Amino acid sequence: MTMAAGLWHKDQVLLNGAALEADRRRENRQLLMLCSPGILLAFFLLCLPIGWLFWFSFIDAGGSPTFEHYSRIWNEGAYIQIFIVTFETSALVTAICVLLGYPLAYCLSQMSQKWSGIVMLGVLVPFWTSLLVRTYAWLVLLQRRGIVNTLLVDSGLVHQPLPLVNNLTGTIIGMVHIMVPFLVLPLYASMRSIDGTYLRAAANLGASPVKAFWQIYLPLSLPGLIAGLVLTFILCLGFYITPAILGGGRVQFIAQRIETSVHLFPTWGPASALGVVLLAFTLAILVLSQLLLSRWRRRLG
């Protein structure tokens, strides 16, 4: 009772209450000031351009409001087809990345700190090289008289050079190569944090190594896998250079169509509308995956 009474003045005013509240407000103001450069940057470089894009997509050539850009996307089969190709190819690339990247991330996480660092360099060095350079490198490797086909024909494995480039195959090879690090990095981080005693516990309870992997390790690595998967898929959706160069015009992604639209139409409207639709899809996928992830994380505690 004596302690509690000490907190209050005679007239029921909290001791130092007003001053402490003022301190709290001042600190919040200072924090907001510190954040302001970032907020301004985000506003001018992100919110404003996207708002602009959004605005243009609802304006026709005469400057009056319209839905024609969206209805064109919806009604013309070609646009739908491009969306389907983009999503299908991205899904395929992501799937191949998972098949290649999961074992790689697993190996990396099991290695000693020193060795995983060295191998990680192998993953990262191409990552630091220009996208354009790597894409053209694949063109050189995969073309009709490229190294890969020469080796295949010389060794007698095939009689005719394989059509490895200027088609979907080339696009997928190039995109997988560029995307694997985006999958491996978050996955590796999450695998590193999995406590080895879980696997020991599983073995102790009678799980063979294969069962322990499927029933314990895989579920525990799922958050990292989903994070990497979503990152890879979203980046694939917006891909431009690689499908353009390695697809040889046969694989059209939305990004390419946006570029064509800019040249084709006198206004920004059609291209903006495509951009907005792509953005909407991307955001929807992000939100969905975040919901999924947060639910899973809650379960993991």
Next chain:
Amino acid sequence: MTLLGPSGSGKTTLLMTIAGFARPSGGSISIGDTEVVRLPPHKREIGMVFQNYALFPHMSVGDNIGYPLRLRKTAKGEIAARVEHVLELVQLEGYGSRRVDQLSGGQRQRVALARAIVFEPRILLMDEPLSALDKQLRERMQIEIRRLHDRLGMTTIAVTHDQREALTMSDRVAVLERGRLIQFDTPRQLYERPINRFVAEFIGESSFVPVTVDRGTALYGDMKLQITETPPPDGPALLLLRPEKLILSSRPLGREVNRFDGVVEDAVFQGESVLLTIILAGGHEIQARIPNRQLDCRGIPVAGSAIELGLAAEDALLVPGDAS
């Protein structure tokens, strides 16, 4: 039984070897009549409670406990019944559907225990099972585990660096030092008859004074000690003094009691007793305890006051070694 030793003594390594997580360079491990040294861990049928419990975070409490049974292809109905049964055993009835992160430390410990015994393994291993719990909970769990052990009759090997926990929980204790087994005995024997200075120091509180053994007689300075045990071979030895065994009586001491004179250096009130640091007339520093009950009549001794200590002949224990 319990493996007891300071950190680095190899107790956890020994436990991991028994469980199959560490491969020994040679030797044999048998459970009953079965040689298991070459069996992989998942075929050993040994239950284990890990130090951090290692409860799978993506499974509910019931799924965690049922996991070893599912691996053994037990029928669904039977799994549910056995999970319910062990939950009852560890007093967590109705917790089956809880998530692991909704449990307190003590509850997690009991779930880990339930998961380790549900498939009726031949032996149960516990790696510092209680080190993550706070003191009060730890003391309660020690007694609970002991009761459970008595009910199940399952051979249990626990690892601990806490001598009190070892004494409380086990029928027999193995004291390890730097990879060697020093003494394997009942808790009582270990405390009352430690075979060397290491064991005596590690278990319970102790002070040592150097003595010499000459033709079967132990001498502290010029004083001949009354002992009931057979003395160690001639040469230097150490007299083990447990603080609570020293008698600080105002009444005259009998003939069967060894007498020491000393000066109180320091007296610390610790609740249930007062811990005295005493410099013996021979210059050696020792510790003694006055139980709280005896404080009423004598009060806490002041530093600098002279004091007489008694040690019953059956409590005078000599261990090999010299003063250092």
